[in-house]
Each structure stands twice: as structure tokens, then as C-alpha cells.
Amino acid sequence: MSAAPELISPRSARVAAARRLARRNFRGKERLFLAEGPQAVREAAGHADTLVELFATVDAAERYADIVGEAHAAGARVHLADEDVIADISTTVTPQGLVGICRFLDTSFEDIIKARPRLVAVLANVRDPGNAGTVLRCADAAGADAVVLTDASVDLYNPKAVRASVGSLFHLPVAVGVPVEEAVAGLRDIGVRILAADGAGTDDLDDELDKGTMGGPTAWVFGNEAWGLPEETRALTDAVVRVPIHGKAESLNLATAAAVCLYASARAQRASGGCRSVTES
Numbered sequence: 001m002s003a004a005p006e007l008i009s010p011r012s013a014r015v016a017a018a019r020r021l022a023r024r025n026f027r028g029k030e031r032l033f034l035a036e037g038p039q040a041v042r043e044a045a046g047h048a049d050t051l052v053e054l055f056a057t058v059d060a061a062e063r064y065a066d067i068v069g070e071a072h073a074a075g076a077r078v079h080l081a082d083e084d085v086i087a088d089i090s091t092t093v094t095p096q097g098l099v100g101i102c103r104f105l106d107t108s109f110e111d112i113i114k115a116r117p118r119l120v121a122v123l124a125n126v127r128d129p130g131n132a133g134t135v136l137r138c139a140d141a142a143g144a145d146a147v148v149l150t151d152a153s154v155d156l157y158n159p160k161a162v163r164a165s166v167g168s169l170f171h172l173p174v175a176v177g178v179p180v181e182e183a184v185a186g187l188r189d190i191g192v193r194i195l196a197a198d199g200a201g202t203d204d205l206d207d208e209l210d211k212g213t214m215g216g217p218t219a220w221v222f223g224n225e226a227w228g229l230p231e232e233t234r235a236l237t238d239a240v241v242r243v244p245i246h247g248k249a250e251s252l253n254l255a256t257a258a259a260v261c262l263y264a265s266a267r268a269q270r271a272s273g274g275c276r277s278v279t280e281s
Helices: 013-020 024-030 038-046 058-063 065-073 083-089 109-114 129-141 159-165 180-189 205-211 254-270
Strands: 032-036 051-056 077-080 098-103 119-123 146-150 174-178 193-197 218-222 239-242
Touching: 013 051, 013 083, 024 032, 032 038, 032 159, 038 051, 038 065, 038 098, 051 058, 051 065, 051 083, 058 065, 058 077, 065 077, 109 146, 109 174, 109 180, 119 129, 119 180, 119 254, 129 146, 129 159, 129 254, 146 180, 174 180, 180 193, 180 218, 193 254, 205 239, 205 254, 218 254
Parallel strands: 051 077, 119 146, 119 218, 146 174, 193 218, 193 239
Antiparallel strands: 032 098, 051 098
């Protein structure tokens, strides 16, 4: 690889095409999105048939030579680019020198149902991309089998959502644009219990754990950051569960509440009598 950048002008057609992917309408048209930084690019390179192109500064190509090698091995086109070019493509204040272009990863809701998931996060009307990405990361960490974004939720491929997922976007199936009614009905049909997470819920998460009702297949429905879940959505679920506040905090933010709920289910499912083996990784 040449030691000098080949792309030095932000006005080049290739750079302009990459820059347009910061906009949702272009992402949807091309079914491509940006993955920035070494963690996201490494995950993309390791996910079959995902990484299409990689832009790297000379310094980043040397510092992350292993990632650049993985990108080459994955069949991606690799371009050395001037720092101004990377800054022009990047959506972050302090670019890390690597920006990948990736193919969309979402799967169909039907395929998720066919896999008979045991732990699912459903994001209903979640509008903040940082929250969406963080919940996706929490679901991945808790061992969830899938994530579903309803048709009124934020774009999964918003650059902020991709960054907030910290690579988890590449780890588990995600369905997008699913009406919440369809998501609930489809999951219930395969025996999944549907729980709404709501600070005003009538059921307490601690009580649910104490009663031993959390060990079976479960889907958690998380609502909008500002107004939570509307009554018509809560009415679709089997129970509306609140995370108990033992201190003086007014409430938990969406991502924190999601982490608590998903880990509670993960622990119950891995306990004796739950639907996951205690030896399962």
C-alpha cells in the first residue's frame, strides 16, 4: 500500500458518495451505512459480506494494520485518504481515522420468529439514536436473541446509533419497521411472554423475579424516551412492569432501565428451571 494518501480532495465523487450516507434518504436508497472507528470497522470486516469500502488515513492504516488487513481479506476496497477527507466523511467531532461503508444488516421479522427467540428487546417509538444503539448494546451483552425496532422508531443506521451500539449491531439479528401490533402478535404466537417496561407499571420487577415468572421466553417492550408507552401499546402486553426505585432518583433513563430488565430476564432464564442452560455461554 502506498505511504501517500490517494484521496486528497473532499470534492471527489467517491468521497461525496460516502458523505451522503450521513443522510437517511441516501442510506435507504443505497442500503449502505457508515461505520466509524476501529471497533466498528473490525466488527464489519468480520461480518460476512458486509464491509464494502474502507477509508483510512495513513496514520490509522499503520496503527490499525490488522484491521486494514481484515478489510482486504473481506474483499473491501481500501483507500488511503487525507485527514481532511476523513473529517469530511466522518460524523464525529474527533474522527479516529477509519470510516467504513457497510451493507445493511437488518433481517426480516419472519426470520426472527422462525428462530424462536427466548429473549427479545422491542423498541417502540424510540426516537433518540444514541438510546437505540445503547439498548442494542445492552441486549447483546445480556445475551438477547434479537432486537425489533417498530415502524415509528429511529433509523437503525443513523451514525449515532451505529456508534452507540459499539459493534453490537453486527452481533445479533435486528428487524426494523415492524408495527408494534405485529411484533407482539408474532412473538406471542410462538409462546413468548410480552412485558412492557414502564415506570408506572402495576407489576414490580423484583416481585416478578421473586415469583419465578421470568424464566420463560420473554420480550421486553421499551417506549419513547419522553412519554413512554401509550396505553394502547401497554394493553397489548401480558404485564406492565416497573423497575423499582429504592433511592431518591426520579426515574431511570431508557437505556439504564432496558439494561436492568434484560439482565433480570437473562439471569432468570439461566437459573435452574429457566429456558436457558446454566452452562450456556
